[in-house]
Amino acid sequence: MIIDCHGHYTTAPAALEIWRKRQIDSLDNPAIGPKAGDLRISDDELRESIEHNQLRLMRARGLDLTIFSPRASFMAHHVGNFETSSTWASICNELCHRVAGLFPQQFIGAAMLPQSPGVAPETCIPELVRCVEDYGFVAINLNPDPSGGHWTAPPLSDRSWYPIYEKMVDYDIPAMIHVSTSCNACFHTTGAHYLNADTTAFMQCLTSDLFKDFPTLRFVIPHGGGAVPYHWGRFRGLAQELKKPLLQDHLLNNIFFDTCVYHQPGIDLLTRVIPVFNTLFASEMIGAVRGVDPETGFHFDDTRRYIDAASTLTEQDRHQIYEGNARRVYPRLDAALKAQGR
Numbered sequence: 454m455i456i457d458c459h460g461h462y463t464t465a466p467a468a469l470e471i472w473r474k475r476q477i478d479s480l481d482n483p484a485i486g487p488k489a490g491d492l493r494i495s496d497d498e499l500r501e502s503i504e505h506n507q508l509r510l511m512r513a514r515g516l517d518l519t520i521f522s523p524r525a526s527f528m529a530h531h532v533g534n535f536e537t538s539s540t541w542a543s544i545c546n547e548l549c550h551r552v553a554g555l556f557p558q559q560f561i562g563a564a565m566l567p568q569s570p571g572v573a574p575e576t577c578i579p580e581l582v583r584c585v586e587d588y589g590f591v592a593i594n595l596n597p598d599p600s601g602g603h604w605t606a607p608p609l610s611d612r613s614w615y616p617i618y619e620k621m622v623d624y625d626i627p628a629m630i631h632v633s634t635s636c637n638a639c640f641h642t643t644g645a646h647y648l649n650a651d652t653t654a655f656m657q658c659l660t661s662d663l664f665k666d667f668p669t670l671r672f673v674i675p676h677g678g679g680a681v682p683y684h685w686g687r688f689r690g691l692a693q694e695l696k697k698p699l700l701q702d703h704l705l706n707n708i709f710f711d712t713c714v715y716h717q718p719g720i721d722l723l724t725r726v727i728p729v730f731n732t733l734f735a736s737e738m739i740g741a742v743r744g745v746d747p748e749t750g751f752h753f754d755d756t757r758r759y760i761d762a763a764s765t766l767t768e769q770d771r772h773q774i775y776e777g778n779a780r781r782v783y784p785r786l787d788a789a790l791k792a793q794g795r
């Protein structure tokens with residue numbers, strides 16, 4: 454099997470965006486804003502939005518299943534207050550749940566959380582519980598910067614995040630560390646903010662003892678880990694100076710990287726530097742980079758080609774990256790697949 458651990462519902466029917474615009478337009482007077490029930494999207498519309506997009510590309514590329522979460526740049530946790538995020542997260546998660554219900558062989562959900570700047574992360578727990586227990590979601594996306602590029606939240610090692618981690622450990626679900634849109638003009642959302650956040654989250658973990666407190670907590674750092682694999686020597690050296698254990702022991706039982714790196718040399722580096730055990734296949738399709746690479750003639754985000762071509766990987770390594778690691782890091786995914794006889 455080939456499991457893509459990183460896909461977003463970027464192709465939702467236009468009614469969703471229209472609803473969100475109305476919500477934002479009425480932030481000053483939510484009483485006149487839209488209710489969750491005002492959004493009506495039929496199953497046929499959902500089906501069409503998937504079949505012609507993600508599913509078409511999954512079939513063309515030979516991908517079997519995608520862990521599917523709401524569109525990351527649309528989470529926009531900086532907008533409004535907790536109530537704003539709460540209604541929005543609930544709507545977006547429900548749509549992913551419905552997609553997974555329409556295509557149970559090809560999609561399984563991961564939740565966005567109703568985070569809001571300055572609001573305690575524990576307020577997200579009811580939505581997390583609902584998504585795991587009622588929807589069968591297998592992971593969450595956790596935004597380390599709900600401010601959208603101003604980094605006003607404490608680092609991921611801060612105890613204010615612990616209630617989320619306790620719930621994750623209870624449910625044995627991982628979190629993909631994933632920021633949303635940047636509202637800081639210095640940081641382009643997908644070209645800078647995403648990659649900065651991946652690197653920042655890794656360093657927050659490195660300087661802390663978070664995984665001593667939560668030995669089974671698991672983070673997936675997307676986009677190939679930002680700058681982390683490329684600068685692995687720097688991180689090893691910093692850990693040494695900080696008197697931390699070897700990164701292998703300090704972080705690599707808990708942190709995993711995806712393969713959303715959109716060229717062969719990047720994947721070659723990733724697979725040489727980061728252990729196979731810590732590498733999960735993903736494409737983030739249909740996402741930030743949708744074009745065709747003129748150097749190869751294939752889509753930048755057709756990441757399977759790079760894994761297939763990575764010369765240092767054995768067939769066993771590829772099996773781990775495509776399937777084995779995902780089943781281990783997402784035990785609820787493994788259980789759901791087994792329940793389907795897969």
Ligand SMILES: [Zn+2]
Pocket residue numbers: 459461525631675737740
């Ligand atoms: Zn993403």
